[in-house]
Amino acid sequence: MKEEEKTKTLKLKAREKYSFCTCGKSKNLPYCDDSHRKLNEQGHSYKSLKIIPKSDAEIAVYCSNWDSESS
Numbered sequence: 690m691k692e693e694e695k696t697k698t699l700k701l702k703a704r705e706k707y708s709f710c711t712c713g714k715s716k717n718l719p720y721c722d723d724s725h726r727k728l729n730e731q732g733h734s735y736k737s738l739k740i741i742p743k744s745d746a747e748i749a750v751y752c753s754n755w756d757s758e759s760s
């Protein structure tokens with residue numbers, strides 16, 4: 690799958706907290722679903738990336754470890 694095909698456009702609302710997955714194991718990518726906690730029990734130390742926009746925003750996100758089954 691090409692990089693641009695994996696890119697997702699998200700509309701974020703001002704002052705709402707968004708939690709993005711950094712481990713790649715969420716079933717709800719790009720958002721964190723706390724799947725990283727199981728990885729952390731195995732010695733990893735993943736934490737989600739928290740974003741609180743100051744204003745409404747539209748962003749494009751992409752991660753190289755999003756595979757076709759989760760995107």
Ligand code: FES
Nearest residue numbers: 710711721724725
């Ligand atoms: S599920 Fe991946 S960081 Fe939370």
